[in-house]
Amino acid sequence: MNALVKDPILWTDVGAVTDVPLRGSRRVPTADGDIAIFRTGDGKVFALRDRCPHKGGPLSEGIVHGHAVTCPLHNWSIELATGEAMGADRGKGCAPVVPLEVREGRLFLGRI
Amino acid sequence: MTRERLVVIGNGMAGCRAVQEVLKRDPGRYEITIFGAEPRVNYDRIMLSPVLAGEKSFADIVINDEAWYADNGIALNAGCKVEAIDRIAQVVRVDDGRDVPYDRLILATGSDPIRLPLPGLDLAGVVTFRDLDDVEAMMAASAQPGRRAVVIGGGLLGIEAAYGLARRGMAATVVHLMDVLMERQLDASAGFLLTEAMRARGVETVLEAQSDEILGKDGRVTGLRLKDGRVLPCDLLVMSVGIRPSTALAKAAGLAVERGVVVDDQMRTSDPHIFAVGECVEHRGQCYGLVAPIWDMCRTLGETLTAGSGTYQGSVLSTRLKVSGVDVFSAGKFGGGEGCEDIVFRDAGRGVYKRIVLEGGKVAGAVLFGDASDGGWYFDLMKSGEDVGAFRETLVFGQAATEGLRGLDPSAAVAAMTDTTEVCGCNGVCKGEIVRAITDEGLDTLEAVRAVTKASASCGTCTPLVEKLLKLSLGDAFQAQTGPKPVCGCTHRGHDEVRRRIVSEELKSIPAIMQALEWTTPDGCSACRPALNYYLVCAWPGDYRDDKQSRFINERVHANIQKDGTYSVVPRMWGGLTSSDELRAIADVVDKFDIPTVKVTGGQRIDLLGVKKDDLPAVWADLNKAGMVSGHAYAKGLRTVKTCVGTDWCRFGTQDSTGLGVRLEKFMWGSWAPAKVKLAVSGCPRNCAEATCKDIGVICVDSGYEIHVGGAAGLHIKGTEILTKVATEDEAVWTICAVMQFYRENAWYLERIYKWMDRVGLAAIKAQVEDPEARRALYDRFSYSQRFFRIDPWAERVAGRDSHEFNPLSRRMEFEPA
Numbered sequence: 001m002n003a004l005v006k007d008p009i010l011w012t013d014v015g016a017v018t019d020v021p022l023r024g025s026r027r028v029p030t031a032d033g034d035i036a037i038f039r040t041g042d043g044k045v046f047a048l049r050d051r052c053p054h055k056g057g058p059l060s061e062g063i064v065h066g067h068a069v070t071c072p073l074h075n076w077s078i079e080l081a082t083g084e085a086m087g088a089d090r091g092k093g094c095a096p097v098v099p100l101e102v103r104e105g106r107l108f109l110g111r112i
Numbered sequence: 113m114t115r116e117r118l119v120v121i122g123n124g125m126a127g128c129r130a131v132q133e134v135l136k137r138d139p140g141r142y143e144i145t146i147f148g149a150e151p152r153v154n155y156d157r158i159m160l161s162p163v164l165a166g167e168k169s170f171a172d173i174v175i176n177d178e179a180w181y182a183d184n185g186i187a188l189n190a191g192c193k194v195e196a197i198d199r200i201a202q203v204v205r206v207d208d209g210r211d212v213p214y215d216r217l218i219l220a221t222g223s224d225p226i227r228l229p230l231p232g233l234d235l236a237g238v239v240t241f242r243d244l245d246d247v248e249a250m251m252a253a254s255a256q257p258g259r260r261a262v263v264i265g266g267g268l269l270g271i272e273a274a275y276g277l278a279r280r281g282m283a284a285t286v287v288h289l290m291d292v293l294m295e296r297q298l299d300a301s302a303g304f305l306l307t308e309a310m311r312a313r314g315v316e317t318v319l320e321a322q323s324d325e326i327l328g329k330d331g332r333v334t335g336l337r338l339k340d341g342r343v344l345p346c347d348l349l350v351m352s353v354g355i356r357p358s359t360a361l362a363k364a365a366g367l368a369v370e371r372g373v374v375v376d377d378q379m380r381t382s383d384p385h386i387f388a389v390g391e392c393v394e395h396r397g398q399c400y401g402l403v404a405p406i407w408d409m410c411r412t413l414g415e416t417l418t419a420g421s422g423t424y425q426g427s428v429l430s431t432r433l434k435v436s437g438v439d440v441f442s443a444g445k446f447g448g449g450e451g452c453e454d455i456v457f458r459d460a461g462r463g464v465y466k467r468i469v470l471e472g473g474k475v476a477g478a479v480l481f482g483d484a485s486d487g488g489w490y491f492d493l494m495k496s497g498e499d500v501g502a503f504r505e506t507l508v509f510g511q512a513a514t515e516g517l518r519g520l521d522p523s524a525a526v527a528a529m530t531d532t533t534e535v536c537g538c539n540g541v542c543k544g545e546i547v548r549a550i551t552d553e554g555l556d557t558l559e560a561v562r563a564v565t566k567a568s569a570s571c572g573t574c575t576p577l578v579e580k581l582l583k584l585s586l587g588d589a590f591q592a593q594t595g596p597k598p599v600c601g602c603t604h605r606g607h608d609e610v611r612r613r614i615v616s617e618e619l620k621s622i623p624a625i626m627q628a629l630e631w632t633t634p635d636g637c638s639a640c641r642p643a644l645n646y647y648l649v650c651a652w653p654g655d656y657r658d659d660k661q662s663r664f665i666n667e668r669v670h671a672n673i674q675k676d677g678t679y680s681v682v683p684r685m686w687g688g689l690t691s692s693d694e695l696r697a698i699a700d701v702v703d704k705f706d707i708p709t710v711k712v713t714g715g716q717r718i719d720l721l722g723v724k725k726d727d728l729p730a731v732w733a734d735l736n737k738a739g740m741v742s743g744h745a746y747a748k749g750l751r752t753v754k755t756c757v758g759t760d761w762c763r764f765g766t767q768d769s770t771g772l773g774v775r776l777e778k779f780m781w782g783s784w785a786p787a788k789v790k791l792a793v794s795g796c797p798r799n800c801a802e803a804t805c806k807d808i809g810v811i812c813v814d815s816g817y818e819i820h821v822g823g824a825a826g827l828h829i830k831g832t833e834i835l836t837k838v839a840t841e842d843e844a845v846w847t848i849c850a851v852m853q854f855y856r857e858n859a860w861y862l863e864r865i866y867k868w869m870d871r872v873g874l875a876a877i878k879a880q881v882e883d884p885e886a887r888r889a890l891y892d893r894f895s896y897s898q899r900f901f902r903i904d905p906w907a908e909r910v911a912g913r914d915s916h917e918f919n920p921l922s923r924r925m926e927f928e929p930a
Binding site: 012015021027055062066075109 | 179563564565566634635636641661664665669675677916920922923924927
């Protein structure tokens with residue numbers, strides 16, 4: 001990481017918002033693991049590292065409901081805005097949030 | 113500053129709760145070490161009975177998991193025995209040779225089950241009922257069909273043990289010394305009702321019976337002989353005749369010990385640095401074996417070890433029995449006595465018996481059978497010593513009737529509780545935590561409160577209180593859930609109502625259901641959406657368009673997700689038959705895609721494990737080319753039909769079992785169901801296809817086909833029950849499809865056939881398949897539905913359907929660090 005870079009974020013166009021199904025998710029592979037992009041029933045989009053804080057399950061394969069996703073391996077519910085575990089597992093872990101912007105219907109993932 | 117060292121001997125309910133009480137008050141004060149003889153984390157011992165009965169799993173009853181010890185910096189030594197306490201040096205000696213120093217020491221060594229000194233005590237198959245090892249031994253003993261169990265001791269635990277064993281299919285008998293079951297908690301009337309209720313659940317009772325000798329052969333128990341000469345044959349003998357405080361360590365250390373380790377009102381033993389709590393304790397001459405007093409003691413000890421001001425004054429006791437459908441409560445002087453008056457209420461139709469004992473105008477005790485929902489209220493009246501003269505006429509009808517007639521607001525008492533009052537004893541949750549969770553997180557159902565706070569999630573005794581807190585916090589917005597269990601936290605409606613209304617109101621989409629049935633969340637959750645999707649698939653086979661975002665991943669991508677995110681692929685092999693061409697194609701696929709593991713499954717299929725998600729369509733394409741389709745090994749639906757070789761090859765075969773299996777599988781494949789469905793067809797009663805532990809099984813006999821239902825061999829082990837016998841292969845197919853359709857239309861999502869059968873009864877299923885018209889109608893509906901679902905999902909995806917599932921959104925960042 002170059003500390004001299006002034007703008008800390010580089011943005012990459014990874015596709016159209018509508019490529020992600022409503023109440024669904026798509027993956028974007030990177031050199032250090034997948035990123036999951038979610039689109040909720042009300043049309044909002046979120047990006048998290050695609051690893052459940054519990055046992056590393058792929059969150060992109062879970063069921064999206066409200067602004068949350070339920071991990072397919074052991075049913076942890078993760079809040080999409082923060083990556084935090086919800087309910088009885090609250091406070092036990094967090095899937096890191098990845099910067100995401102929508103510009104004219106396109107999805108841009110940010111790198112720091 | 114170095115912290116004081118707190119060492120706890122005992123990793124059970126008392127030891128861990130004492131630590132929790134200390135942490136709650138002063139989390140940073142002590143460096144804490146816990147020793148536990150059992151090699152596992154802390155669990156809810158009083159919930160072992162539901163585990164034995166198969167109603168809960170071990171995971172359900174864990175109170176503190178490994179993370180709790182780690183998060184609180186507690187050193188847990190599970191499976192380590194403390195051999196001695198050196199009070200002069202202030203160290204405990206561990207069996208691995210270590211000496212661990214302490215500043216304060218807590219003894220929470222609990223109690224040992226009493227073993228009657230009968231001849232034959234050491235025979236294999238003689239157990240007590242105390243810890244998870246005992247439960248596992250009992251479960252193992254009940255695994256074979258036709259086994260019999262005798263339980264000595266008709267107290268609370270003995271009855272729960274016998275019930276659990278009966279649930280597991282054993283013929284269970286309780287042998288009790290006294291003339292009333294649970295005589296320390298029940299009067300004769302309630303005891304009689306309990307005997308009857310247990311008989312209805314498959315548990316026989318022998319009263320006034322003194323055990324004489326345990327009989328055995330080849331070192332294994334074979335029966336119990338009573339003093340009067342009767343012999344009760346058995347393969348398992350459970351002794352549940354009481355407990356004895358475990359005091360050996362304290363005694364050897366020279367502490368004052370009577371029946372238990374003697375403590376003062378601060379829970380201090382005769383050594384000022386050593387404390388004791390739980391069942392090992394004797395306080396004011398009293399030893400306790402129930403959970404509530406243990407919680408009281410731990411609270412006091414928590415005070416003593418932090419602020420230093422706690423006082424324990426003994427506990428008033430109440431009891432509840434954990435046998436499904438048998439509601440029993442008892443407290444105080446339930447049997448009456450001199451100077452006492454009784455108020456008795458009976459309702460024979462409902463099997464209800466209530467007896468409230470008054471002394472000097474106050475409640476002195478109560479025993480409730482059949483409807484114990486007001487137990488907590490009577491117990492509170494008893495403890496508070498309130499004069500009940502003013503409402504004595506309505507007292508026996510319970511709190512709602514009484515307070516309604518007096519014009520009281522039933523929530524007033526709950527409102528008056530302080531925030532620190534404990535509501536859920538099992539999980540140590542106070543009123544304040546629950547109210548905060550309700551308001552801060554917007555919870556509005558019991559299930560949601562359970563999920564977030566764990567209050568009322570274990571034994572459920574405090575459920576009415578938690579509901580009142582919901583009512584208090586939300587006002588009319590809260591509708592108490594009466595009747596069936598809701599589908600999930602998004603609704604208070606049960607599965608039956610949802611299914612009924614989908615059909616009667618012609619609801620044909622998930623949003624339509626959520627609107628009509630007033631769902632409280634915008635688009636449901638991961639529990640209700642798959643259920644609703646299935647109900648729609650079943651109700652409207654021709655019309656409904658499957659919502660794949662409401663499918664679990666396995667059903668969305670038609671493969672089984674594994675722990676590392678790869679998938680397993682199982683091609684269908686009709687009736688377990690395969691060929692050299694198919695095997696060759698499978699071998700080629702394995703080589704081509706570098707599939708790491710190939711395994712034969714229990715359902716006579718070949719499982720290819722470790723397939724990368726993006727490779728799935730290509731793998732399927734190759735298998736399709738060789739004529740193979742999806743084996744649906746991932747589906748809540750028809751999985752496999754296992755067969756033996758029948759009349760084709762076997763010298764014992766009575767019918768063409770392989771042919772029938774293939775025919776069933778070719779007709780039924782692709783059908784969705786509430787849960788997985790496994791079939792088997794055996795060609796003779798030797799049953800090589802193991803049909804009697806399948807959801808639906810067929811045993812061929814000379815005169816036709818026996819149809820069996822409701823077996824299981826997974827989490828629970830259960831033999832099938834025989835449904836009917838038919839003469840021809842056609843009738844066998846019709847009957848099986850009818851059962852399948854009846855199950856598809858009526859069971860709750862994720863409910864296996866055996867659980868559904870437990871709920872609706874074998875007779876209800878029989879009535880459908882033995883009535884030719886009903887059977888025909890069910891078969892026709894199944895056939896109609898199959899027109900739409902007997903389609904290979906793999907071929908559809910090879911052709912391009914849902915291709916986005918198997919491709920990343922973008923590969924532009926693939927080689928960049930994120």
